[in-house]
Amino acid sequence: MSTRKLLLGDEALALGAINAGLSGAYAYPGTPSTEILEYVQSNAVAREREIHSHWSSNEKTALEEALGMSFCGKRSMVSMKHVGLNVAADPFVNSSMTGTNGGMLVISADDPSMHSSQNEQDSRFYADFAIMPILEPSTQQEAYDMASYGFELSERLKVPVMVRMVTRLAHSRSVVEVAEHAVPENRLRFPDNPRQWVLMPGNSRVRYRQLLEDRKRMEEEAEHSSFNSLALGNDRRIGILVSGIAANYINECFPDGSPFTVLKISQYPLPVNLVSRLADACDEIFVVEEGQPVIERAMRGLLDRGLKVRGKLDGVLPLTGELTPDNVAAGLARLVPDMAGKLLAEIPDPSRIVVSRPPALCQGCGHRDVYAALNAVLDASPTAKVFGDIGCYTLGWLAPFNAIDTCVDMGASITMAKGAADAGLRPAVAIIGDSTFTHSGMTGLLDAVNENTPMTVIISDNLTTGMTGGQDSQGTGKLEDICLGLGADAAHVRTIDSLPKNFEDMKALFAEEFAYEGLSVIVSRRECIQTARRHAKGKKQ
Numbered sequence: 001m002s003t004r005k006l007l008l009g010d011e012a013l014a015l016g017a018i019n020a021g022l023s024g025a026y027a028y029p030g031t032p033s034t035e036i037l038e039y040v041q042s043n044a045v046a047r048e049r050e051i052h053s054h055w056s057s058n059e060k061t062a063l064e065e066a067l068g069m070s071f072c073g074k075r076s077m078v079s080m081k082h083v084g085l086n087v088a089a090d091p092f093v094n095s096s097m098t099g100t101n102g103g104m105l106v107i108s109a110d111d112p113s114m115h116s117s118q119n120e121q122d123s124r125f126y127a128d129f130a131i132m133p134i135l136e137p138s139t140q141q142e143a144y145d146m147a148s149y150g151f152e153l154s155e156r157l158k159v160p161v162m163v164r165m166v167t168r169l170a171h172s173r174s175v176v177e178v179a180e181h182a183v184p185e186n187r188l189r190f191p192d193n194p195r196q197w198v199l200m201p202g203n204s205r206v207r208y209r210q211l212l213e214d215r216k217r218m219e220e221e222a223e224h225s226s227f228n229s230l231a232l233g234n235d236r237r238i239g240i241l242v243s244g245i246a247a248n249y250i251n252e253c254f255p256d257g258s259p260f261t262v263l264k265i266s267q268y269p270l271p272v273n274l275v276s277r278l279a280d281a282c283d284e285i286f287v288v289e290e291g292q293p294v295i296e297r298a299m300r301g302l303l304d305r306g307l308k309v310r311g312k313l314d315g316v317l318p319l320t321g322e323l324t325p326d327n328v329a330a331g332l333a334r335l336v337p338d339m340a341g342k343l344l345a346e347i348p349d350p351s352r353i354v355v356s357r358p359p360a361l362c363q364g365c366g367h368r369d370v371y372a373a374l375n376a377v378l379d380a381s382p383t384a385k386v387f388g389d390i391g392c393y394t395l396g397w398l399a400p401f402n403a404i405d406t407c408v409d410m411g412a413s414i415t416m417a418k419g420a421a422d423a424g425l426r427p428a429v430a431i432i433g434d435s436t437f438t439h440s441g442m443t444g445l446l447d448a449v450n451e452n453t454p455m456t457v458i459i460s461d462n463l464t465t466g467m468t469g470g471q472d473s474q475g476t477g478k479l480e481d482i483c484l485g486l487g488a489d490a491a492h493v494r495t496i497d498s499l500p501k502n503f504e505d506m507k508a509l510f511a512e513e514f515a516y517e518g519l520s521v522i523v524s525r526r527e528c529i530q531t532a533r534r535h536a537k538g539k540k541q
């Protein structure tokens with residue numbers, strides 16, 4: 001029995017996992033993946049079944065927690081944005097070495113065009129070198145169906161399965177056919193081969209040889225996957241190899257069906273026989289894939305018959321930013337110029353229709369008061385530098401504050417300020433949010449504690465993970481204790497409410513601690529006004 005629901009790609013994937021017997025979901029919030037765990041947390045069946053769902057401290061801890069659940073034979077899921085996979089890279093690569101017991105999905109949501117990210121890295125590279133199958137949905141329906149299939153594949157192959165999402169699919173809605181009832185969860189059962197889970201060199205060497213052997217089974221699965229399909233066309237001039245969401249753009253270019261042979265890939269490793277059949281049916285291959293040219297590069301190695309591979313590397317498609325129906329049509333028109341008239345319809349430039357809205361800190365946000373006080377104090381110290389981090393407060397780089405000098409990755413504010421202080425910079429100031437601090441800032445603070453580095457860390461605590469919509473922050477109510485527990489000097493762990501009425505006190509506190517020739521931590525606290533509004537609304541209801 002099935003029913004129909006209107007779902008975001010993220011929600012479809014989450015519901016697919018719940019209906020497929022999910023026992024545990026772990027995540028750290030990050031656009032465009034946040035809605036996956038939020039959906040699990042709000043789903044009635046998940047609540048009734050008490051499916052464990054939790055915002056972890058960071059992506060590494062989330063992945064390890066999911067792996068622990070898989071070790072016990074249960075189906076688990078971990079979700080993150082693409083740069084979160086860098087944080088989780090250590091357990092991610094080693095999870096294909098330990099293998100899985102219960103099915104395990106690792107969902108990594110890429111952000112081509114960097115709508116809310118610092119780079120455009122493509123998660124498929126990671127799965128390739130970790131030796132892990134990848135599922136890449138092209139529609140919300142596939143996202144739903146792939147959750148159940150991914151668990152089965154993971155249990156069959158005994159490795160985690162990566163599900164690669166992209167922003168456009170994660171954040172768009174479609175009608176999805178879903179099962180009316182969820183299947184039962186797996187029972188607790190332990191791995192058949194416990195040695196495999198202890199990655200000591202003697203065990204790891206054996207396991208790695210096995211994993212390389214198993215790659216052939218992964219290829220075999222991809223060859224016969226119903227998510228990969230070859231549709232033969234009559235026109236030999238080009239063959240189209242398309243993956244994931246880009247399949248929709250090809251469909252839009254040819255609403256009456258493609259005259260060219262199209263191979264759609266939604267499961268990797270690349271199915272070599274299907275690729276070979278595509279190559280037999282055309283004179284050159286056009287690769288259309290969202291993200292970096294992962295398939296295109298692999299194709300150049302796979303084809304030894306001198307067939308031209310066209311795509312991003314030779315400029316037929318743009319190498320940066322998202323694909324769109326328009327730039328895919330333009331690429332096709334370059335390869336088959338006689339179809340240009342049909343492909344390149346007059347489409348208005350969106351930038352002329354949609355007024356641009358640059359991001360800004362909300363009016364009434366506590367980060368504003370912190371930056372105003374910081375600037376007022378540092379005006380007198382022209383050599384000072386402020387090392388920023390990732391969160392709403394990164395917007396402090398923009399006017400009117402122009403208050404930070406760097407922003408690199410989660411937690412880098414503290415460690416970069418330390419390196420700069422080591423180099424002789426005074427004052428060296430780090431500014432970091434509460435959630436980012438518990439994600440990746442605590443270990444950096446320990447480095448600074450151990451050397452009593454002359455620098456100041458401002459933890460701008462808004463009592464939530466503000467940038468991604470107000471998820472729980474792991475350090476709420478404990479930040480000062482964490483800093484003291486790490487060994488920071490109690491005399492220089494200071495707290496202030498970042499309210500306009502405290503502006504002069506904040507300035508005085510900053511000036512005092514910037515002058516101190518040792519490590520100081522200032523916790524400036526004020527609840528995110530968006531979260532505060534939601535809390536107030538919730539109390540009234």
Ligand code: SF4
Pocket residue numbers: 360361362364365366367392462466467528529530531
């Ligand atoms: S969402 Fe909250 S933390 Fe972010 S800018 Fe707005 S008030 Fe500040």
